[in-house]
Amino acid sequence: MGRTLEQLIADEKPEVVSKAQAMATDILLNIHLAELREKAQKTQVEMAQALGIKQPTIAVMEKSGPRPEAFHT
Template sequence: MAHSFRELEERMSDESRVRVKKRARAMMREMLLSELRKSAGVTQEELASSLGIKQPTLSRMESQSDMHISTLRRLIESLGGELEIIAHLPEGDVRLSQFHDAE
């Protein structure tokens, strides 16, 4: 018999539950743009339409390893998110505010 994740989670020890949630958060930290879009339940056609571009253009954008910050911001905001750029330095993390409203 199949069980829902919620049922399995209820049977886990507190320690296991914390470990699973920590691993899930770590996995969420590393996602390709296409995976982020899919996890939001949005198709390429839907996202392209909301951005005012064609689907093949979005497909190319999702596979790029380098793009303008403003382009990435528009993409993330179209998915209902907010882009933050954080520099991880030995002295601590710093949020780069000059890119907050980049256009």
């Protein structure tokens, strides 16, 4: 039988676990940003203007998915 997530985490280096948790949080926040923007019926440009940042920053923030390079030290 396979190992549980808890077993895998327990065997991993603390810094790897910490990075994975941070990445998971970032991904969830980015997904929520895109959902909120869409529910507000705002474009990325409008959202960026409201936040005082540039549109490409919104695009990067909304882009979700794992970033394997974050695991390399």
